[in-house]
Amino acid sequence: MSLEKQLTLFKWISILEGISFLLLLGIAMPLKYILDMPQMVQQVGMIHGVLFIGYVLGGFLLKQPMNWNRRQVLTVLGCSLIPFGPFYVERKYL
Structure with a gap:
């Protein structure tokens, strides 16, 4: 894979990882601990983990x-x- 394609892929993963973390x-x-609704943590947590x-x-x-x-x-x-760390990396290092 070319460096350009690697960077594009990493940028997308970086942005999506940052959004999923937020x-x-x-x-x-807050939904889990304030409203006792743990379902979203399970779903978003799995996506964020990957x-x-x-x-x-x-x-x-x-x-x-x-x-x-x-x-x-x-x-x-x-x-x-x-x-917001992945957004910093995307701006400064890529």
């Missing part, structure tokens, strides 16, 4: 072609744990 934290979790794994794998796979040093890789991966 949905999970901002909508699904996207998270794709994001982490994509980050590792882009290390060499993008010539990221250890600090950059840790930043990209660490941003997956912070709300």
Whole structure:
């Protein structure tokens, strides 16, 4: 796969992972704990989990072609744990 295609795929995964994280934290979790409606956490949580794994794998796979040093890789991966972090990565590193 060409670098351009890898970057496009990683950008989409990054955006979708960031959105799913915000949905999970901002909508699904309050529904579960405030209104006792855990169904959305199960659904959004599964989607977010798959996207998270794709994001982490994509980050590792882009290390060499993008010539990221250890600090950059840790930043990209660490941003997956912070709300709005994937959007920062998409702007700064891609």
